[in-house]
Amino acid sequence: MESTSLSFAFAFVAGLLSFLSPCVLPLVPVYLASLAGPEIFESKAGRRRIPIFLHSLSFVIGFTIVFTIMGAGAGLAGFAIGAHLTLLSKIAGILLIAFGVFMLVALKVPRLNFEKRLTPSQSRTTSYLRSFLTGGIFCLAWTPCVGPILGGILTLAGRSATAWSGASLLAIYSMGLGIPFLIIGAAFDNITPLLKRIRHYSTTIYIISGAALITVGILILTNRLMVLATI
Numbered sequence: 516m517e518s519t520s521l522s523f524a525f526a527f528v529a530g531l532l533s534f535l536s537p538c539v540l541p542l543v544p545v546y547l548a549s550l551a552g553p554e555i556f557e558s559k560a561g562r563r564r565i566p567i568f569l570h571s572l573s574f575v576i577g578f579t580i581v582f583t584i585m586g587a588g589a590g591l592a593g594f595a596i597g598a599h600l601t602l603l604s605k606i607a608g609i610l611l612i613a614f615g616v617f618m619l620v621a622l623k624v625p626r627l628n629f630e631k632r633l634t635p636s637q638s639r640t641t642s643y644l645r646s647f648l649t650g651g652i653f654c655l656a657w658t659p660c661v662g663p664i665l666g667g668i669l670t671l672a673g674r675s676a677t678a679w680s681g682a683s684l685l686a687i688y689s690m691g692l693g694i695p696f697l698i699i700g701a702a703f704d705n706i707t708p709l710l711k712r713i714r715h716y717s718t719t720i721y722i723i724s725g726a727a728l729i730t731v732g733i734l735i736l737t738n739r740l741m742v743l744a745t746i
Contacts, residue, residue: 525731526671526687529688529727531695532664533688533691543699544703546574550570564702567700568701570643571700571701573647574696575689575696577648577651577652578654578692579689579693585685586669586672586681586685586688587679588678589672589685590676590678593673594678607735612732615663615667615724615729615732616729617725618664619722622721664724668684671684
């Protein structure tokens with residue numbers, strides 16, 4: 516149970532780190548503008564806080580559903596080979612280390628930082644359904660910044676060997692990623708300047724994310740994950 520709690524805590528923090536990554540944080544205002552319309556940058560945007568928040572909520576629900584389904588699938592895959600749980604843990608540890616190393620190497624090898632970005636529609640027509648669908652596409656459109664961290668959580672979901680645990684891990688990851696979107700949507704006017712200051716530290720946050728994946732991977736490989744509970 517304690518190990519499960521640690522996995523959930525790690526999933527939530529991983530979601531926050533994904534939000535703070537260099538390919539998500541700097542473009543949050545652009546994303547919200549593509550969802551709620553470019554007029555959110557106008558001086559009277561404060562009057563539109565509720566619509567902006569609802570667009571953000573629709574966006575978050577969209578990617579949460581897709582991530583949760585992915586987590587359930589990973590958990591079922593882990594269940595299929597549950598008889599080899601020790602081997603599965605070793606594989607999970609190696610993959611987490613590999614994802615972390617990839618993130619750190621990508622900082623020095625620009626070619627690895629290729630991202631497939633979702634291009635916002637030029638249409639000024641907005642709807643909550645469109646924001647919902649954009650959230651679903653968001654899961655698949657951003658690599659590799661979110662990819663390695665997400666891959667690490669999916670690996671833990673597979674290690675859990677149950678669809679419920681896998682879905683729960685990805686739902687909590689989505690909470691970590693989604694709550695900042697909701698906060699910004701609710702207070703867009705006041706938080707946008709803060710985003711500009713935080714983005715200067717995005718590379719440091721990216722390095723911390725990679726190091727965290729490597730650390731958890733090593734702890735899983737050495738069967739010492741519970742060490743985190745004593746910190």
